[in-house]
Amino acid sequence: MAGHSQFKNIMHRKGRQDAVRAKLFSKLGREITVAAKMGMADPDMNPRLRLAIQAAKAQSMPKENIERAIKKAEGGDTENYEAIRYEGYGPGGAAVIVEALTDNRNRTASAVRSYFTKSGGALGETGSVGFMFDRVGEIVFPTKVGDADKVLEAAIEAGADDVVSDEEGHVVTCAFESLGEVSDALTKALGEPESVKAIWKPQTRTALDEDKAASMLKLMDALEDDDDVQNVFSNFEVSDDVMAKLTV
Known part of the structure; x- marks a missing residue:
């Protein structure tokens, strides 16, 4: 979370x-x-x-x-897009997974590699960091749908695996294969979610200091801004004190 x-x-x-x-x-x-x-x-x-x-x-x-x-x-007039996953290490050794849909593999690979290099990270082979993540479904609800107990009860009934609730909302995770079914059940019980997606959930977190965190956030921004990149996942973690300094 x-x-x-x-x-x-x-x-x-x-x-x-x-x-x-x-x-x-x-x-x-x-x-x-x-x-x-x-x-x-x-x-x-x-x-x-x-x-x-x-x-x-x-x-x-x-x-x-x-x-x-x-x-x-x-x-039938759309481009032929290819789904590609890139994996690598960002600043401070944080693991990063990038999912892309591209009609030009060379263009996308070159761009993604440059983002990693400029940030002080390195692009690796497919599978180089994937073992550090679990492929799961994630459904996010706003706080207005109810308290933690209500969401937990609905999640259990829907067949979800876990719920994390805080002041920002409720994050429900489930098996990747059952994301559609769980999402439908929760929507009927709680209303429309804020997001429904398949994610790569990190098994462990990598803490970053201020300098490494700043570089990591620039890498995330560059990847997110690339038109070919669909999703970016990482296991980096930044303390509240460091985050406060970076967002002043």
């Missing part, structure tokens, strides 16, 4: 919500298009598309945007 909360706070304090939201819609739309093109355009018959639409709705992506993304795949 720490890494999630810290990064969300940083993005908020930078006042980048609008730009980030526009880029997020673009990336969500790309995932919907790719999912629809790889399988059927009917989400009931295409688990990946169903999950992509759930993730888009959780971010309040307009219905017309979702429909446009699906129609783009049906028209």
Whole structure:
């Protein structure tokens, strides 16, 4: 939860919500298009598309945007995107996993490698840090849906594995394979979630000092800003004191 909360706070304090939201819609739309093109355009018959639409709705992506993304795949005029995962180490030895959808593998690999190098990190082979993470589903709800006990009860009933609640909201995790089913059950019980996505959850955390944390956050920003990058996950952790200094 720490890494999630810290990064969300940083993005908020930078006042980048609008730009980030526009880029997020673009990336969500790309995932919907790719999912629809790889399988059927009917989400009931295409688990990946169903999950992509759930993730888009959780971010309040307009219905017309979702429909446009699906129609783009049906028209057959979309680019051929390839899903690629990059793994490496950032500043201070923090592990990083990058998920991308690209129509030019060389361009994306070169860009991702440069971000790691400039930050003092290093891109590794696929699998070099993946063993340090678990592939799970994550569903985030705002505090307004209820207290911790209510959410925990709903999560247990839905078949989730864990719930972490704090002043920012409730984070429910479940098996990756059951993300769609658990999300549907929780939505019926609690209302619309803030986000629904498959994540790489770190098994352990790597604490960073002020200098390494500053470099790490620049690396995260660079990766998140790249149009080809869909998701970025890391096991870095920063103390509240250091975070306060970095966000002044």
